[in-house]
Amino acid sequence: xxxxxxxxxxxxxxxxxxxxxxxxLFKFPVFRLPKSATVRAMGxxxxxxxxxxxxWVLLDAALYSKRVxxxxxxxxxxxxxxxxxxxxxxxxxxxxxxxxxLNNDASFMQPSSTTTWQARVVLFIGFSLLxxxxxxxxxxxxxxxxxxxxxxxxxxxxxxxxxxxxxxxMLSCIVLWVVQNFEDDDYNYSLAL
Amino acid sequence: xxxxxxxxxIFLSVLLSIGILLVVLSCALFHNxxxxxxxxxxxxxxxxxxxxxxxxxxxxxDFLSDSAPNGNPFKDFxxxxxxxxxxxxxxxxxxxxxxxxxVFWSMIMSLSGGFIVYASIILFSMFFHMSDDDEGFDF
Numbered sequence: 011x012x013x014x015x016x017x018x019x020x021x022x023x024x025x026x027x028x029x030x031x032x033x034x035l036f037k038f039p040v041f042r043l044p045k046s047a048t049v050r051a052m053g054x055x056x057x058x059x060x061x062x063x064x065x066w067v068l069l070d071a072a073l074y075s076k077r078v079x080x081x082x083x084x085x086x087x088x089x090x091x092x093x094x095x096x097x098x099x100x101x102x103x104x105x106x107x108x109x110x111x112l113n114n115d116a117s118f119m120q121p122s123s124t125t126t127w128q129a130r131v132v133l134f135i136g137f138s139l140l141x142x143x144x145x146x147x148x149x150x151x152x153x154x155x156x157x158x159x160x161x162x163x164x165x166x167x168x169x170x171x172x173x174x175x176x177x178x179x180m181l182s183c184i185v186l187w188v189v190q191n192f193e194d195d196d197y198n199y200s201l202a203l
Numbered sequence: 204x205x206x207x208x209x210x211x212x213i214f215l216s217v218l219l220s221i222g223i224l225l226v227v228l229s230c231a232l233f234h235n236x237x238x239x240x241x242x243x244x245x246x247x248x249x250x251x252x253x254x255x256x257x258x259x260x261x262x263x264x265d266f267l268s269d270s271a272p273n274g275n276p277f278k279d280f281x282x283x284x285x286x287x288x289x290x291x292x293x294x295x296x297x298x299x300x301x302x303x304x305x306v307f308w309s310m311i312m313s314l315s316g317g318f319i320v321y322a323s324i325i326l327f328s329m330f331f332h333m334s335d336d337d338e339g340f341d342f
Contacts, residue, residue: 057283058282066295
């Protein structure tokens, strides 16, 4: 009985919200965009899953080279270097406070401009590390596998795994960056009131 | 939904035991105890989310300034680590099968068993989620 009344009042309040909401995107109230907090949490889980794909693909290549590889080429420390570069770049990029990048105008608060400049330099280092990781994975694939003639598939798979791993770490970084820049709409609105 | 809590608890414990039974069978039928790591990974998976989601009161550095921080970095980091652990548990039997540590049917059984174990953990936090907002369900 208690839960029934609670549910009833909840539906009442939600219908009142939809009728009073003027900033709808669609005409019909059926298509409501999900709440930004839910999208944010889902994006975080997705980013973690993508990073786990990158890590496990590389670890799988290393274990495959150790246990079932019959060819002469093996996974060594060189194959891990691009992924380490990508991970460092991802760590640096997503540690930056995003609001430090936005105040770019010459306002009367002088110390903020140095913070902005520092943030841009650190962000540039992070993006360079990420790009170095991607490029390094292609370098390993070409110089270690394709040039030396290892271009049949069970052997070439260890080189392709390197590229897949770095690409998925970069995708994880992109998802994390985009999701962090979502605004909490209702939260900011209640603060502005 | 008027299900008593004791019914939910019995259902969840049966689900958890089915999952653990599948994983242990996937080890014992083939005399190869590598898939037991799946249970450990899935049991560890909700811990970062539970720890880091309670740290939100400490991060209100510039609360009223115009550059208000959107979101809570500790909560985000906990969700990120939880995503890593969940996907690691899902992908671990496939990696074991690919490097020929376990056979194919052992991979299938440990995959489904690990999924059932994690689903019971999720359902537990869904059934007994005490929050004031209707959404905000966390894995």
